[in-house]
Structures are given as C-alpha cells and as structure tokens.
Amino acid sequence: MAEQFQASARRWLYTTNHKDIGILYIITSLFLFAAAGVLAITMRTQLSTPDNSILNANVYNQFVTVHGLLMIFWVLSPLAFGFANFIIPLEIGCRDLAFPRLNSMSYWFFLFSGVMMILSFFFGAAPDLGWTLYSPQTAAQFSPSIGLNLGAGALILMVVSITMSSINFLVTMFKMRAPGLKLRYMSVFPWAILVTIFMMLYAFPSFLAAVVLLYVDRAFGTVYFSSIQGGSLLWDNVFWFFGHPEVYIVLFPAIGVIADIIPTFARRPLYGSKYVIGALIAAALISFVVWGHHMFVTGIGIASTKLYTVTTIAVSLPFDVIVISLIETLGFAKLRLKAPALFALGAVANFIVGGITGVFLASVALDYALRGTYFVVAHFHYIMVGASIIGLIAGLYYWFPKITGRMYDEKMAKVHFVLSMIGFQILYFPMFLLLDMPRRIVTYSPQTDWGLLNLTATLGGFIFGGAQLLLFYNLYRSSRVGPPSGPNPWDAWTLEWALPSPPPPHDFDVIPTFSTDGTIRFGSSAGLPNGSDHSKEIGYPNGSSIGSNSSLHLEGLSPWPILMAFAAFIFFLGLTIGKPANPQPVSYEPFWPLIADGVILGVISLFGYSREKFTVHEDVHVESWPFKQVPNMKLGIWTFLGAEVIFFGVLIGSYFFVRTNDAAWPPAGTLFEIRNGFAMTLVLLTSSLTAIMALASARAGNRSGLIASLGGTLVLGAAFLYIKAGEWFSLGSSGIFQNYSLPATSYFITTGTHGVHVFAGMCMTVYLLANAIKGKYVNGDQTTLEHFGLYWHFVDIVWVFLFPLFYLI
Amino acid sequence: MAVSSTQVQFDSLFGLFTYLAIAVSIFVFSLLIYFTVKYREKPSSRQPDDTPILGKVPPSRGHARSVVLTVSLSTIILVALIVGSFGAIDNILTPPQHVCQGCAIEVIAHQFYWEFKYDNGTKPYDTRDILRVPVEQNIRLNVTSADVFHDFGIIGYDIKTDAIPGRTNTIWFYPHATGNFTIQCFELCGVGHYTMIGHLMVLAQLDYFAWYNSTVVH
C-alpha cells in the first residue's frame, strides 16, 4: 500500500509523459476555475444590492484582480493546453513532445506560479489594481504593499512556463508529424493550437518585459512607469501589445475544439475547413495591430484612433467566416445532439453575441461612452466564458472517454448544459444594459437604477456557478464507475480515436502513415517511403535511468524539472516577499535565505538535468516541412531567440518611447563615456570571433585551439562585465538617479538585462570549457558548441544596437 | 429627450450599431437554429456520403463562394459602421475653438475626488466634486490627473476621457437641458475608486453666470 503510494507519487511528480502532464494541467486548472469562481460569486453577491457591505473595497479590489488573473492565466490557457498536451501528439502521430523534460518543467513552473499568486492573499495583500495593472497606480509610491511584488513574481514564473511550452509545441508540431501528415491534413484543433502557440511566442515576451520593468521600478526605484514621459501610456502600450493577442490566445483553442466536435457529431466534414484555418491565421496576424482600441480615450490622437478602429473592425471578418462555416457544416447533416455537440453549439451561439458586441467596442466613437463600463465586462465574458469555457467544457466531455476510458453520464451532462446556458444569459446579458455602470466598483448608490439588473445578474451567477457542480460531480463519479467507453465512442476520424481508451504509455505501437490520397494506415507496413523496414517504427518510450521499472507509466521519469521549478519558486519568493523597508522612497528588503536557497537548488538541478541520461526517441520517418534539415534542438534554440527578439525589442522600444516623449534628454557623450561603450563593443565583437573560432577548432579536431578560443571568450566576457561594472559604479556614485532619473532608468535596465544575458553566457562557457578540457567536442558532437554560439552571437547582436542607442545618440 | 450633444450623437450611432446588430443576429441565429433543428438525427435521417471515418482524411467540402459572400456582406455592414464612427469621432475630437468666458474648465482627478478649476480662479473648495456649467453653451473640459490613471465620465452624457498624469485630454459638449448628472471614475485607481462620485449641475445661464461672477478670486 505504501509502496503503491510511493510509486504513484513518483509517477506524478517525475513524469515527463505528455498524457500525464495533460491530466495534471486539466485537474489543476479545473481546481483554480473553482477557486476563481468562488471569488466571482462572492463579488456578485456583494454587488446584488446597492450600498452592500459584505466585502469592503480593499478586499473587493483584490478579489476582482485575482479573479481576472487566475481565470486568464491559470485556467483558460492551462485547460486548453491540458488537452493539447494529451491529444496533439496523438493527433499528429508522435509519441511525445520534442522535449519531454522541458514539458514537465512547464507544468511545475505553472503550478508554483499559481501557488505564489494565491500565497499573496496570505502575505498581507494580493494584487489589487485589476488584472490590467495600470500605471502609475501600480508604482511603489501608490501601492506600497508587497502584493504586487508577489503578483509580479508569479506572473514571471508563469510566462517562463508558457515560453518553454511554446518552444516545445512549435518544434513538435513542425518536426514530428507522422509520415505523410502534411500540415494541410491536420484538423482544426491542431491548427488552432499551432496558431495559438505562434501568438504566445510573440506576445508573452512583451508581457514579461512589462512585468519585469514594473518589478524593477518598484524594487529598485527606476521610473519607467512612474514618470510622466513613460507612465500610463508606456504601460498601456507594452501591456496591451501583449494583451490583445492574449485574448485570442485564450479563445483559439476553444474554437479549435468546437471546429472538430461539430463535424464529428454532424457526421459530415467541416465546411470550408481551409478557409477556417486561413481565418484563424488572418485573425492571429491582425491581432497584433489592434491593441490601441484599449487606449481609445487616452489621447493618442485622431489618426491612431481611426487606424485602430479600422483594424479592430476588420478583425471581425475572419470570425464571420468561421461562424458561418461552422453553421454550414450542419447542412444535410445527421446531428447527434450529445453533450459535446450541445456545448459546442452553445459556445457558437454565445460567440455570436460576444463577437457582435465586440464590434460596438471597436468604434472609437462609441468607446467614448462605453469604456470602463459593464458593457465591456459583458462583451468579454460572453467570449471568454460563453465561447471559450463552454467550448473547453465541450472538449472535456468529448475527450473524457479517451482520457479515462469511461463514459460520463449523458443525462446529467444535458442538465448541466441547459442550466449553464440559461444561467449564463441571466448572469451576463443584463450587464449589456448596465452601460452606465463603472467597472470594478465595490458598491453603488441606491439612487442609480442599477440594483435590479445587478440582482438579476447575481441570480444568474448562482445558477451558472451551481451548474458547474454537476460537471465536477459527473466527471469525478464517471471516472470511477462510468461504463467503459471503448476506443471510439463518437466514431470520429482523428488519430487519437484509433488508440485504446486510455492509450498505453507509448501511445502508438506503430506510427500511422498518411498517403497522398488521404488514406491513413495503422500498423501496416504498406505505404512507407522507400519500402523501409517497418519494425524500426515500433516505439520504445523516452527513457531515463531512473525508474526503469517496467510496470505501467514508470518509464521516462525525471526529478529535475520539479526541482528546477521549485528552485525558481523559492528564488522569486525571496525576491518579492520582503516587507517595505523605507516609506519614502519605498523600497523592499529581499529575503536572502530564500534567494540563496533558490540559487543553490537551481544550480544543483541544472547540473542534474544536464548530466541525466535521458534519451528522447526520435522517429526517423517524419513529416517536417519546412524544417527538414534543421535538427529539433537547433529549431528550439532559434525559436527561443525569436522570443528574445521581442523581449529586447520591448526593452529598447520602451527606451525609444520615453526618449522621444522627452524634450530634455541629455545629448550623446554627456552621461555615458563613449570610449567605454567603444571598448565594450570591441571586446564583445572579439568574443564572438573567439566563439566561432572555438566551433571551427572543434570541427577541425584542434583541441588546443578549442580550449584557447573558449578561454578567450570567457576572458573577453569577463572583461565586458568588468568595464560595465566600473561604469555602473561610477554612474551610481555620481548621483545620476537624482538628476537624470529617466535616462538612468533606461540605461540601467537595458544594459543590466543584457549584462545578465552575458553572465549566463559566461556560465555556459565555463561548462563548455570544462568539457573541452576533458576532450569533448573535438572528435564528437559539436552541437552544444554550435547552440552556445547561436545564443552568444545573439547577445552580441543586441549589444551592437545598444552601443549606438545609448552612447552615440 | 435631448440631454446633450454627446448623448444625441451617441444615441444615433449606437442606434445604428444596434439595429444592424439585431438584424445580423436574427439572420445568423435563425440559420443556426434552423440547421440544428432540421438536420438533427432522426430515424428518418439519411447517412451522409462524406461522413469522416477513421482511416481517411475527411474530403474537402465547401465553396469559396460562401467565404466571398460572407466577407462581402460583412464588409458592406462594417464599412457603414466605420464611416459612421469616423464622422462621430471627428466631432468628438474637434472641440470648438472659442467658448464663452467661464465655459472652459480644467478637471483634475485626485485619489479620490474631482477638482474643477475655472478661468476666474474660483477657489477649489467651492467646486470640489461639483461641476457647474451653463446650459446651451459649448463647454470645453481639459482633463488631467494629479496622481494616478483615472477616467472622468459623465453618466447620461455618454462622454468620458482618461485622466492621465502629465497629459491633458480635451472633451467638449453642448448641454441641451438643465439638470443634475452623476460624474464617476471609470478606471480602477485604488481603494477609493468607487467613492469618486461628482455632480454635474447644468444651470440656467443666468444662474450659472451669477454663481461664476460671485466666485471670482481677486
């Protein structure tokens, strides 16, 4: 019994299997859905009558903020990616993601980030300025409590989790598809996930930059968000540049689920599937140029408001195509109205209302009346709850048999549907009529006429919230005693339904193959290119020397992901938990014991991770257009660098923003010594030369050349940091912050972040040097050297821009 | 009943959007409900020939025609909405050049009250949270903030603008009728956000100028 528990605990804590990780994401997000829902129902109760006093303003503001943050970051996306983790490898015919331990790390970073967010309630205060965290009210001087610091730490951990997942899924979906599975044969759910991942990759680094800048402003007294030149508009731009793609990120997976469920239950193919996919891509692209509609009344000028009105109204066009295609799919169909189909159609209905009201808000002229009112709240809840949550619930019922092997109770699910839909309309429709009522107010006067509509909405909230108890009960009970479902209870065509329910740990015995006429072969040797020996396709699971017990599920275990995540968690906790030290200016004392523990554990975990012999099985015959000649790891590194481009782009963009907004910026040469910058540039450029020479030496078998080059890179990196440290020291002691706080802010933050990247590179160089001395790379595999080079040259490229921007202009 | 120029313009544009929204909704919902009811599984339903089955990628289905039609019809509607919006925003963002003496007022948002500054130097405590304006005159407001990001909105006037420290945003309106209206803050600015309630008092011109002249600061 104890042994079983221990084996079970080891399995769930150390798993790298995509199906296990999918289940972990789903269960965690459902739990947080309930938690955030409790926050919501409490707020609704408070708002049901005027001048109510169940919650005071302080608590209410924390509730509304954490409700938003939890739902957006810790429920909607993780639930969708729980499905993506379980289902996507099955649907594209591979056995796991490209980087299974990275996948596990993503989950544990996500979990600890959620713990940190919730912990903030217990450390005095949770963040309390809305999930949108507008400046300058989030500055330390206006919000001295540590709630926002903890929130920032939680968000940083969460973005790290998401970036790791983005890289993993992109490499997997491009490089590990089953033979013959061209991108255009994929059904809409994988496409929706792929498009979502692209948006995540390019949007989240902007959010990361924003949160890091906010944290640095609060903890170190920089002034990006508290200055007039930066302040509200800088945050608005950097946040919403991320924020708008983000709302599509939480919507698209649900659209993908709906677009696969409806054809399955209609017994006909999706109408215009290639146009639906095209529409998703178009909407994702346009989503990056509409963010200004969140800034319509900030005073950005008439040209910009007109531009954003046009782009935002235009983005409704792809969604029109999607909705019409979904409806046309039902034509001449044989529609089985089981729970997944009911929820999918319900989601479409809600999406129509949500989408149309979005067009109202896209008009800058109407926004001058509707901004900051409950009309907005109604619009986005119709989309995020009505389309996204309802669509993901459809996915829950749809894939429940595949994941658990059992069927849920159909009658209870239908009752759940009716109550949810009715409750939903009663909860949110009245809010459209409350278009004079401000958002985020804890109470309102009895002299307004808002009482009745609020009471109605609260009633709807109880019905909707209560209905979800049916969901939890149904799934919980059915997972224990539901009737066996068999492999394909819905008679669907996507690959996951060819496997047993639940699938075995290694998924496919034999990877299916697609031929050009669209036929899919399972387990047969016909149709493989070059008539190769099919027995090579019989898979073995990813292996680690830990847990080689052959009993179910104990292959592929690794303890390092959870340890790394825990290390990061306590590191950030230490950084953000310190109580306010001085009142004026506000500063925070970091909690050094936790920080030190985090660093130590992190170094140990990194070491363990890199030494662990973890083999990832890579099938030889895969579809990998357009990256056929690019190895998985290299594609992963370039993808990571793509995210870094956005991250540094936002840092540099922030500098541009405040500088062009400030007439009194000191000219070149007054603050920063050009010759320092020149020296650092020469040093770093030379280090790029030595880095590439190291790779060349290794390839030529020249061991001493390799060691000399790597040593040179290390010395030059140290020289760079030495000059920089000297410069920082002299600037700091000259009192630059008092007289030139904004130039100091942009300089210290941008070069500081760059410096951290240089330092990380130097740590990698030490590791490579140690290996080189032991004789590695020269006669063997140089890919690690090559990958280091890619990173190092990128860091150099960033400096190539920083030098003129800070020293010469 | 016309309350103000901004309300009239909003009602007209919002009305256009609403009529089109209802028309489009009726059309799309009818389609959705009709198809769902008509093609639901019944004993008499025939099995479609192109049912997706395991082992074959589903055949392609659908015409580009449908996309073209959807996009064209939608574009026509959307262009109408854009044109209407552009006309309205041109109006909102071009305040009148000249307003009467006492009709240009500075609004300064604070945590957690509204300060109104008149051009005759009226003392702040005379106006805290109370904005007096004359009826049937163009009124121009320059809105800013003394501390954090607020939003100044007049309920019933369908007009608001952000109050951002270091920036001034200008809005204007022409009140058609006297009356009292509520001013509230529409951007979460701290614990006192919900208490930032002010009052717009639209006075008859005689009453307004009597008050205005009596508060001149010498």
Add this chain to the structure above:
Amino acid sequence: MNTNYLYLLVFAALIGETDVEVNLRSIFQAENVFVTVLLGIAGTKAILIAMYYQHLRYEPKSLSTWVIIGLVIASLLMGLSFVQLHVGHP
C-alpha cells in the same frame, strides 16, 4: 574561401564599422539623418553576425524566415507607438 579567413574578414568589417559609427557625428549633423545612418550601420553589423557567425546564410531559408517574422512583429510595437505619440495630434 577558407572559413577561418571568412570569419576574420567579417570581424575586420565589424571593427571597421564600429569605428565609422563613432566618427559618424562629424559627417552628418542633421539629427534624423545621423540616427538613421547610424542605426543602419548597426543593422548591417547585426546581419553580418547573423549570416556568418550564426550561420544563417547556409541554413535553410525557413530558418531565416522564422527570424524575420520575429523582427517584423517587434517592430510593429515600436512603429505603431511612435505613430501614436507623434502623428495626428491637434
């Protein structure tokens, strides 16, 4: 040509361009022209490093496309915020 020689040639170009950057101010006085040329030179240095040190010149086109997408999106934020601040104000 021998790759080591190529790397040295690129290095020489990078150093030379840096020297030009430092002395550019004496050639172009007009602020906008100066900034544009300066950042243009920085851009060519970045391209050299990417093409030859990061090997992009010899990689499949798909990889360079991958990189360019990221750059385009990063420039959207900067470009459109610049428009916001400086275009169309009364």
